[in-house]
Amino acid sequence: MLEENFLMGEQLLDPADYDFPALKKAFNMDREEVIQEIKDSGLKGRGGAGFPTGLKWELGYKEKSDEKYMICNADEGEPGTFKDRYLMENRPLLVIEGIITAAYAVNAQKGFIYIRGEYFDSIKIIDKLIDNMYKEDVLGQDILGSDFSFDLRLVKGAGAYVCGDETSLLNSIEGKRGASRIKPPYPIQKGLFEQPTVVNNVETLSSAARIIAEGASLYSAMGSKNSRGTKLVCLSGDINEPGVYEVEFGAQTIKEIIEQDGKGIKGGSDLRFVVPGGVSTAVLDKSEIDIPYTYEDLEKAGSSLGSGAIIAVGQEHDLVDLMLNVSRFFMDETCGTCFPCREGNRQINRILRKYKATFSIQEKEIIQDVGETIRLAARCGLGQSSLNFINSIMEKYEDELGIKEVLEV
Amino acid sequence: MAQNTAEDMGYNEEILLEKLHNIQESYSYIPENEIDNLAQKFDMPRAKLYGVIKFYSMFYTEPTGKYVIRVCDSLSCHINNSKKLLNDIREYLDIDDGETTEDKKFTLEVVECLGYCGEGPVMMVNDEVYTHLTPGMALKILKNCV
Numbered sequence: 259m260l261e262e263n264f265l266m267g268e269q270l271l272d273p274a275d276y277d278f279p280a281l282k283k284a285f286n287m288d289r290e291e292v293i294q295e296i297k298d299s300g301l302k303g304r305g306g307a308g309f310p311t312g313l314k315w316e317l318g319y320k321e322k323s324d325e326k327y328m329i330c331n332a333d334e335g336e337p338g339t340f341k342d343r344y345l346m347e348n349r350p351l352l353v354i355e356g357i358i359t360a361a362y363a364v365n366a367q368k369g370f371i372y373i374r375g376e377y378f379d380s381i382k383i384i385d386k387l388i389d390n391m392y393k394e395d396v397l398g399q400d401i402l403g404s405d406f407s408f409d410l411r412l413v414k415g416a417g418a419y420v421c422g423d424e425t426s427l428l429n430s431i432e433g434k435r436g437a438s439r440i441k442p443p444y445p446i447q448k449g450l451f452e453q454p455t456v457v458n459n460v461e462t463l464s465s466a467a468r469i470i471a472e473g474a475s476l477y478s479a480m481g482s483k484n485s486r487g488t489k490l491v492c493l494s495g496d497i498n499e500p501g502v503y504e505v506e507f508g509a510q511t512i513k514e515i516i517e518q519d520g521k522g523i524k525g526g527s528d529l530r531f532v533v534p535g536g537v538s539t540a541v542l543d544k545s546e547i548d549i550p551y552t553y554e555d556l557e558k559a560g561s562s563l564g565s566g567a568i569i570a571v572g573q574e575h576d577l578v579d580l581m582l583n584v585s586r587f588f589m590d591e592t593c594g595t596c597f598p599c600r601e602g603n604r605q606i607n608r609i610l611r612k613y614k615a616t617f618s619i620q621e622k623e624i625i626q627d628v629g630e631t632i633r634l635a636a637r638c639g640l641g642q643s644s645l646n647f648i649n650s651i652m653e654k655y656e657d658e659l660g661i662k663e664v665l666e667v
Numbered sequence: 668m669a670q671n672t673a674e675d676m677g678y679n680e681e682i683l684l685e686k687l688h689n690i691q692e693s694y695s696y697i698p699e700n701e702i703d704n705l706a707q708k709f710d711m712p713r714a715k716l717y718g719v720i721k722f723y724s725m726f727y728t729e730p731t732g733k734y735v736i737r738v739c740d741s742l743s744c745h746i747n748n749s750k751k752l753l754n755d756i757r758e759y760l761d762i763d764d765g766e767t768t769e770d771k772k773f774t775l776e777v778v779e780c781l782g783y784c785g786e787g788p789v790m791m792v793n794d795e796v797y798t799h800l801t802p803g804m805a806l807k808i809l810k811n812c813v
């Protein structure tokens with residue numbers, strides 16, 4: 259547990275009560291200096307992919323164009339994740355300050371915040387805040403007396419997980435189906451309406467605002483070598499005290515986060531496994547969670563930190579039922595552009611539904627084969643990660659699943 | 668002089684998604700004549716526009732019930748027994764996922780994660796969120812929908 263939170267804290271809702279320390283500082287710095295500060299902090303993207311934020315801003319800044327866009331990705335949809343909602347409901351000023359700071363750094367004149375359509379409360383709060391910030395001259399022309407002008411507009415998603423993928427999100431804002439785009443060109447080069455576009459997650463941008471306000475060295479002093487600073491984790495599942503917690507990277511193991519922050523497993527039951535980063539990530543058996551919570555340690559353990567969703571799963575659940583649940587998620591949410599992702603996830607769901615008392619090794623192999631095909635053919639991260647959960651369960655709980663060799667007939 | 672609205676600043680992109688939300692909000696679905704209007708306004712073939720509308724689960728081309736009930740069955744809620752909740756709601760409303768009751772009062776949607784995973788199981792009734800639900804609580808909420 260952190261002694262003092264960096265990102266979480268009291269509600270910050272009213273621009274009249276807020277000093278905008280990051281903006282005031284940033285406007286007195288050159289763009290390169292702001293970018294250097296973020297680079298020095300070691301901040302990585304919190305949307306799932308972990309791309310270094312300073313580098314992303316630098317690439318955005320270097321793009322030559324009369325028009326650039328800054329987009330805040332608030333489409334949070336990975337099952338188990340609710341930290342961006344926490345920030346929008348409790349710290350929305352930080353979110354928008356982060357957007358403006360980033361826009362200043364990359365020199366974008368226009369921006370969007372794309373909030374998933376089901377987040378009615380977040381939408382209400384951000385909508386009102388944007389209005390108020392125009393009134394207080396913190397959005398629009400010559401923000402806070404600087405010569406930087408920036409416009410921010412809210413767009414509501416309409417119920418499609420895949421729109422969280424940045425290229426799908428761009429298509430969605432452009433009024434197309436929210437299917438992903440072929441990369442390259444990357445959004446940084448050719449994004450929204452063909453213009454250079456920087457997309458960052460809500461938590462990334464809020465952290466960036468705090469980093470500029472407090473200085474990079476404070477942030478980079480926290481965490482491990484490859485995972486600087488703090489992270490919001492979302493605890494859910496069979497946990498006594500679920501919720502959003504801010505942790506310092508590497509200061510606690512996953513086990514400790516579950517025990518110290520989440521107060522252990524519900525109903526005195528035993529933990530079986532942990533989903534460490536949302537349903538797109540491979541599970542870790544309870545024997546594998548004594549590792550520091552960092553990007554690198556999770557990767558070494560064969561999984562990933564993903565969106566920061568930690569789902570604890572007790573012994574009493576039926577593994578096939580859980581695999582079916584995750585399989586249905588990907589079957590429902592595939593955008594359908596890549597045939598293997600669309601059909602493969604459906605076929606895997608069929609095999610899982612057929613499962614009765616035993617699984618044959620052949621069926622396991624088919625799932626693995628189809629999964630590998632999906633991964634190789636997938637245009638976006640949804641397909642690439644759609645089998646992580648299922649494969650890891652089949653790998654780790656082969657005996658419980660009763661996966662047996664079935665004699666050829 | 669400082670300009671204070673996005674419109675003043677020449678924010679001229681017409682966002683189709685925004686228009687669709689507005690229409691959906693006024694009619695509870697996207698009626699055909701509005702689709703015709705949009706097709707003209709955005710210079711899009713109607714088929715393509717339908718393709719966009721159908722892509723998003725929150726847009727409907729048929730009227731929904733007065734109350735849209737969204738019940739999350741993604742992993743965290745599932746672990747917290749959303750299945751039982753769902754079955755009881757299904758039984759009470761006597762409709763399946765995606766259907767509307769005959770009296771046009773309720774539409775039931777089994778949905779993926781609503782972002783309240785720490786407080787599951789979760790149900791939304793239009794834009795109202797209910798957390799930590801037991802089947803009994805959920806049925807009471809539905810009975811209070813008039």
Ligand SMILES: Cc1cc2nc3c(=O)[nH]c(=O)nc-3n(C[C@H](O)[C@H](O)[C@H](O)COP(=O)(O)O)c2cc1C
Pocket residue numbers: 302303304305306307308309311314331332333334335336419420421422423424425457458459460462463638639640
């Ligand atoms: C299927 C899919 C869903 C995604 N959903 C989200 C999301 O809800 N929020 C988010 O910030 N990033 C999401 N991402 C990652 C984005 O594509 C992108 O990497 C991110 O917004 C970049 O911001 P960051 O660098 O600050 O992390 C998703 C990616 C994929 C493939």
Ligand code: SF4
Pocket residue numbers: 420437438591592593594595596597599600635636637638639640641642
């Ligand atoms: S991998 Fe799946 S979700 Fe991603 S673009 Fe292809 S079909 Fe769509």
Ligand code: FES
Pocket residue numbers: 337338339739740741742743744745779780781782783784785787789
């Ligand atoms: S899993 Fe149900 S709200 Fe997230």
